[in-house]
Amino acid sequence: MNRINQKLQEDKKLLSIYFTAGYPSLDDTVGVIQELEKNGVDMIEIGLPFSDPLADGPTIQASSTKALENGMTSEILFTQIENIRETVSIPLIIMGYLNPMMQYGIEAFCAKCKEVGIDGLIIPDMPVDVYHDEYQAIFEKYGLINVFLITPQTSEERIKFIDSISNGFIYMVSSAGTTGAKNSFGNAQADYFDRISTMNLKNPQIVGFGISNRETFNQATDKAKGAIIGSAFIKHLTKNGTKTIADFVSNIR
Amino acid sequence: MSYHVNEKGYYGTFGGAYIPEMLYPNVEELRQKYLEIMYEDSFQKEFKQLLKDYVGRPSPLFYAKRLSERYNTKIYLKREDLNHTGAHKVNNTIGQILMAKRLGKTRIIAETGAGQHGVATATVCALMGMECIVYMGEIDIARQAPNVARMKMLGAEVRAALSGSRTLKDATNEAIRDWISNPVNTHYIIGSVVGPHPYPDMVARFQAVISEEMEWQLQEKEGRSYPDHVIACVGGGSNAAGAFYQYLDDERVNLIAVEAAGKGIHSGESAATSALGEDGIIHGSRTLLMQTKDGQITEPYSISAGLDYPGVGPMHAHLYASKRAEFISITDDEAMTAGLELSQLEGIIPAIETSHALAVFEQRKFKENEIVILNLSGRGDKDLNTYIDYFKL
Ligand SMILES: Cc1ncc(COP(=O)(O)O)c(C=O)c1O
Numbered sequence: 001m002n003r004i005n006q007k008l009q010e011d012k013k014l015l016s017i018y019f020t021a022g023y024p025s026l027d028d029t030v031g032v033i034q035e036l037e038k039n040g041v042d043m044i045e046i047g048l049p050f051s052d053p054l055a056d057g058p059t060i061q062a063s064s065t066k067a068l069e070n071g072m073t074s075e076i077l078f079t080q081i082e083n084i085r086e087t088v089s090i091p092l093i094i095m096g097y098l099n100p101m102m103q104y105g106i107e108a109f110c111a112k113c114k115e116v117g118i119d120g121l122i123i124p125d126m127p128v129d130v131y132h133d134e135y136q137a138i139f140e141k142y143g144l145i146n147v148f149l150i151t152p153q154t155s156e157e158r159i160k161f162i163d164s165i166s167n168g169f170i171y172m173v174s175s176a177g178t179t180g181a182k183n184s185f186g187n188a189q190a191d192y193f194d195r196i197s198t199m200n201l202k203n204p205q206i207v208g209f210g211i212s213n214r215e216t217f218n219q220a221t222d223k224a225k226g227a228i229i230g231s232a233f234i235k236h237l238t239k240n241g242t243k244t245i246a247d248f249v250s251n252i253r
Numbered sequence: 254m255s256y257h258v259n260e261k262g263y264y265g266t267f268g269g270a271y272i273p274e275m276l277y278p279n280v281e282e283l284r285q286k287y288l289e290i291m292y293e294d295s296f297q298k299e300f301k302q303l304l305k306d307y308v309g310r311p312s313p314l315f316y317a318k319r320l321s322e323r324y325n326t327k328i329y330l331k332r333e334d335l336n337h338t339g340a341h342k343v344n345n346t347i348g349q350i351l352m353a354k355r356l357g358k359t360r361i362i363a364e365t366g367a368g369q370h371g372v373a374t375a376t377v378c379a380l381m382g383m384e385c386i387v388y389m390g391e392i393d394i395a396r397q398a399p400n401v402a403r404m405k406m407l408g409a410e411v412r413a414a415l416s417g418s419r420t421l422k423d424a425t426n427e428a429i430r431d432w433i434s435n436p437v438n439t440h441y442i443i444g445s446v447v448g449p450h451p452y453p454d455m456v457a458r459f460q461a462v463i464s465e466e467m468e469w470q471l472q473e474k475e476g477r478s479y480p481d482h483v484i485a486c487v488g489g490g491s492n493a494a495g496a497f498y499q500y501l502d503d504e505r506v507n508l509i510a511v512e513a514a515g516k517g518i519h520s521g522e523s524a525a526t527s528a529l530g531e532d533g534i535i536h537g538s539r540t541l542l543m544q545t546k547d548g549q550i551t552e553p554y555s556i557s558a559g560l561d562y563p564g565v566g567p568m569h570a571h572l573y574a575s576k577r578a579e580f581i582s583i584t585d586d587e588a589m590t591a592g593l594e595l596s597q598l599e600g601i602i603p604a605i606e607t608s609h610a611l612a613v614f615e616q617r618k619f620k621e622n623e624i625v626i627l628n629l630s631g632r633g634d635k636d637l638n639t640y641i642d643y644f645k646l
Pocket of ligand 1: 342370446559
C-alpha cells in the first residue's frame with residue numbers, strides 16, 4: 001500500500017509540512033526532511049522550485065527564486081534524495097508546476113519518483129481533464145498518488161468528480177488566494193470546512209494555504225483529516241535557519 | 254485542416270487551460286459564455302459603435318507608393334496606428350470591457366509591458382467607469398514612465414510587480430495571482446492572444462476586425478478581397494492574429510509572422526520564440542516558450558518592450574509547427590533602420606514593434622505584381638526616446 005494511504009488510516013490529525021527544495025541552501029533538502037520526520041511531522045511536501053509559480057504568494061515565490069539561484073533543478077533534487085528511503089519513512093510528496101516536469105518528461109519524472117521513493121505529486125497547474133486523459137495511466141503505473149485541489153469556489157458537482165478520480169486525499173485550499181500565512185480563519189472558512197465535511201467524500205481532506213500556527217492548525221483540522229503548513233515554515237527557515245525546526249513543530253502541536 | 258481553435262480549446266497540440274483550480278470557476282464561466290455574449294446583437298451593436306465613434310474605425314488601408322517603389326512590389330499599410338491610444342490593443346480592450354460588464358464584473362485587472370495595453374485598458378475603464386488596476390514590472394515602470402503617467406491620469410492604479418525578473422511575464426503572474434484572490438467581482442483583461450483558453454480565441458476574435466476590414470477595403474482598391482501576403486509582428490501575437498484571422502484557412506494567402514531577434518538569435522539576448530522556444534506551459538497555455546533545459550522560463554530581450562515576451566500565443570505556435578505561416582526574426586538594428594525608412598518614405602513614424610515587421614522587406618523579396626499587406630500595429634510616439642537615443646537625433 002502507498003505510504004500516503006497508510007498514513008491516512010492512522011487515527012490522528014495529520015501535520016504536513018511544505019518546504020522548497022534547495023532552500024535556504026542547495027544542500028539543505030535532505031537535512032530538512034530528516035529533521036521534520038524526527039520531530040513528528042506526518043507527511044512532507046517537497047517543493048520543486050519554478051521560475052513562475054502562479055499559485056504562490058510572496059514567501060514561497062522568494063524561496064523558489066533563491067533555490068533556483070542556488071542551482072536547484074529536477075535532476076539535482078533526485079540526486080539529493082536518491083537514498084532518502086534509507087533514513088526516512090513518512091510519506092513524501094513532490095509539489096511543483098507542470099512545465100519543469102514536462103521538460104524532464106512526465107513518464108521519466110514519474111519513474112524517477114518511484115525509484116527514489118516519492119509517494120505522490122501535487123501539480124497545481126495540471127488540469128483535471130488533462131490528467132484524466134493523458135497522465136493517469138502513467139501515474140498508476142508507477143504507483144504515484146496525484147493530489148487535486150479544491151477551493152471554496154469549486155462547485156459541488158466538480159468536487160464529486162475530483163473525489164471520484166482521487167485515490168489519496170483532497171487538498172482543500174482554505175480560501176480564495178495564493179499561498180501565504182494567515183493568523184486566523186473567519187466564519188467563511190468555518191462554513192466551507194463544514195460544507196465539505198458533510199459531503200461524505202471517499203477521500204479524506206487535508207487543508208492548506210494560510211495555516212501558520214496552533215490556532216489555524218486546530219481550526220483547519222476540526223473537520224478535516226489534516227493540515228499543510230508552507231509559508232509559515234519557510235518564514236521560520238528564513239529567519240532561524242535549519243537548526244530550530246523542533247521549535248517550529250512544537251509550536252503547532 | 255483548420256487553423257482556428259477546436260472545441261476543446263486547442264490549436265493542434267497547443268492551447269488548453271493549464272490553470273490552478275483556484276482559477277477554474279472564472280475561466281470556466283468565461284469559456285461557457287464568451288461566444289454567446291460576443292455574438293448577441295446588442296453586444297455587436299455596442300462593440301461596433303464604439304469601434305467607429307470612439308476608436309475611429311475603420312482604420313485606413315493605405316497604399317504606400319514610395320515604399321512599394323523602393324521594394325518593387327505592391328505594399329498596403331493597415332493603419333492600426335491611427336486608432337485611439339495609438340495601437341491595435343484597444344480593439345481588444347473595448348471588446349473585453351463590454352464582456353466584463355455583461356458578466357457583472359466591477360473590477361478590472363490587466364498586465365502590461367511597454368504600457369500600451371495598460372493604457373488601452375485604463376482608457377476603456379475610464380470610459381465605462383470601472384475600477385482599474387494594472388500590473389507592471391518594476392523595471393518596465395522605470396523605463397516606460399510616460400505610459401505610467403498616462404495610466405494614472407486615466408484613473409488607473411499601477412501596481413509594481415516585484416517578483417522574478419520584474420518585467421512583463423512577472424506582471425502577468427501578478428495579475429493572475431490577483432485574479433485568484435478576487436474570484437468573484439474581477440475580470441482580467443489579458444492583452445494578447447495568450448493565457449488559458451478561451452482567452453487566445455476571444456482576443457483573436459476581437460482583433461479580427463482588422464482583417465474583416467482588409468477584405469472589403471482591398472476589394473474596393475484591387476477588386477479582390479485577399480492579398481498574396483500579410484505581414485505582422487508577433488509579441489504575444491494579437492495584432493498578427495487579427496490581421497491573419499480572415500485568411501487563416503485561405504491558403505492563397507501567405508502569412509508572415511515577425512519576431513524580435515534582439516541582438517541576434519544566438520546572442521543570448523533575443524525574443525525569437527519560434528526559433529528558441531520549446532513546447533511547454535506559460536501563463537496557463539501550452540505553447541512554445543523560451544526556457545532552460547530544466548523548464549524554468551527565461552527572460553527574453555528586445556529593444557521593443559511590446560515584443561519582449563518569452564512565449565507566443567498557441568495559435569501562432571500551431572501556425573509555426575504546421576508551417577502555415579512563415580516566421581522571420583529581425584534584429585534591433587534592422588528594425589530601427591526600417592522604422593526610420595518608413596518615417597522618411599511615407600511620413601509615418603511606426604512603433605518599434607511594427608518596425609520589426611517593416612524590416613522584412615530588406616530580408617525577403619516579393620514579386621512586382623504581388624499584393625502585400627503589412628499590419629501597422631502602432632505609432633511611434635511612445636518610442637521617441639528610444640529612436641532619439643539610437644539615432645542620436
Ligand atoms: C504597437 C504594438 N505592436 C505590437 C505589439 C505586440 O503585441 P501583439 O503581438 O499581441 O500584437 C505591441 C505590444 O505592446 C504594440 O504596442
